[in-house]
Amino acid sequence: MAYTISTALAIYFVIWWVTLFLTLPFGVRSQQEAGEGVEGTDPGAPVMARMGRKLIWTTLLSAVFFAAGMAANNAGYLNIERLSKLMGVPL
DSSP: OOOOHHHHHHHHHHHHHHHHHHHTTTTOOBHHHHTOOOTTSOTTSBSOOOHHHHHHHHHHHHHHHHHHHHHHHHHTTTOHHHHHHHHTOOO
């Protein structure tokens, strides 16, 4: 089954957001861990989130995940008949 461009973009958008939440905790140090607590802030607040780097990694990883999913779909591993049989749901 061929996807339209809007369907492919919607799938990529969902994968991108899931990957963003997957990459957010990596490399974050809290104020308490760094010993740089600012008066009136939560000790668990990040010192430097490095969001630009996380957005780049998110885009790269989600492109890899999307390409792997599309390759599996084109190879026939993600068709509806196979997935419904795997889950025990009759068509």
